[in-house]
Amino acid sequence: MxxxxxxxxxxxxxxxxxxxxxxxxxxxxxxxxxxxxxxxxxxxxxxxxxxxxxxxxxxxxxxxxxxxxxxxxxxxxxxxxxxxxxxxxxxxxxxxxxxxxxxxxxxxxxxxxDMRTAAAGAVAARHLAPETVTTAGVIGTGLQARLQMRAAHLVRPFERVLVWGRDLEKATLCAADLGRDIGVEAEVCTDPAVLMKRAQLVVTTTPSFTPIVQAGWLHPELHITAMGSDAPDKCELAPEALARADLYVADSAAQVETRGELRTALERGVWPGTPVTELGPLILGAQPGRNSARDTTIADLTGTGxxxxxxxxxxxxxxxxxxxxxxx
Missing domain, CATH: 3.30.1780.10 (ornithine cyclodeaminase, domain 1)
Known part of the structure; x- marks a missing residue:
């Protein structure tokens, strides 16, 4: 008909x-x-x-x-x-x-x-970031960097945002846009290690094929949402970081094995082999989440149908x- x-x-x-x-x-x-x-x-x-x-x-x-x-x-x-x-x-x-x-x-x-990806970042922050976030950071300077920070601010209303990018001019423009759009203090960081040290919530939004965030940069009271590794061969986090975190969470365990941050950790043999926690069961309380404010957590978002x-x-x-x- x-x-x-x-x-x-x-x-x-x-x-x-x-x-x-x-x-x-x-x-x-x-x-x-x-x-x-x-x-x-x-x-x-x-x-x-x-x-x-x-x-x-x-x-x-x-x-x-x-x-x-x-x-x-x-x-x-x-x-x-x-x-x-x-x-x-x-x-x-x-x-x-x-x-x-x-x-x-x-x-x-x-x-x-773009919109549902940004919203997914906010879901991860809502359930994994510390309850109080004063400083957020974004690694990357494109559209998704802007959207992720806007979304994160909805659930963790931070006072300051730090921006790092390989191109200083683009990072400066991104920081200016975020400061205006969110109404927070915005600052460019020229060293991603410094950004990681100062922030309690960090989102990585790059198409990088080599790790940017190193395992030694993780610290208590930190949550990282990695959303740039959405295809085979992409990698934003050093694989050792996943095992070092107190909790690593995937949007889909099956997907992160082939196109998320876990793929590289598995290839290099640094993942301990423990079952991967998924965000859905964590929201439902079927799998454990953050135990304390001092935990270090990572969410690996590859995007789902x-x-x-x-x-x-x-x-x-x-x-x-x-x-x-x-x-x-």
């Missing part, structure tokens, strides 16, 4: 979706569903295109009780900035969990992925008259 498909542009989505506590709670429910163990989530389909300096990923997940499920395609064409184009793109489709029909196509160019389904269904419920209806 004919049915309508809602096609929504990035511009329209930006009017509908804001980085706020409502969005953080939506993404947290995706982790809760994963923690219950009833989500159907296949491995990420990833296609590396080295001759194009590009990659393409596809993610999906079915969450029982949701009216629909998302199928998301993300692209990264990393020579695009030379052409005056953004390096990241893609789209999301929302399919009916009743009959499989396409309900909506979100032409978001990666916007929804469950997060995409959560934000896609959230957006669809808020569409109202937005978008263009196409009858098929």
């Amino acid at each position: 004919p049915h309508d498909i809602r096609v929504v542009t990035e511009t329209e989505l930006r009017e509908l979706v804001k980085l706020d506590l409502d969005l953080v709670n939506v993404v947290e429910q995706a982790f809760v569903a994963l923690g219950r163990g009833d989500v159907i989530m296949p491995p990420i389909m990833s296609m590396e295109l080295p001759q194009l300096n590009a990659e393409v990923d596809a993610k999906t997940a079915f969450i029982p009780g949701f009216d629909g499920f998302a199928l998301k395609v993300s692209t990264g064409f990393f020579d695009n900035p030379k052409r005056g184009l953004p390096s990241l793109g893609g789209l999301m489709t929302l399919l009916s969990a009743t009959d499989g029909a396409v309900r909506a196509v979100f032409l978001d160019n990666g916007f929804l992925t 469950a997060q995409d389904t959560a934000i896609a269904t959230h957006v669809f419920a808020r569409l109202g008259d937005a978008g263009t209806l196409i009858s098929t």
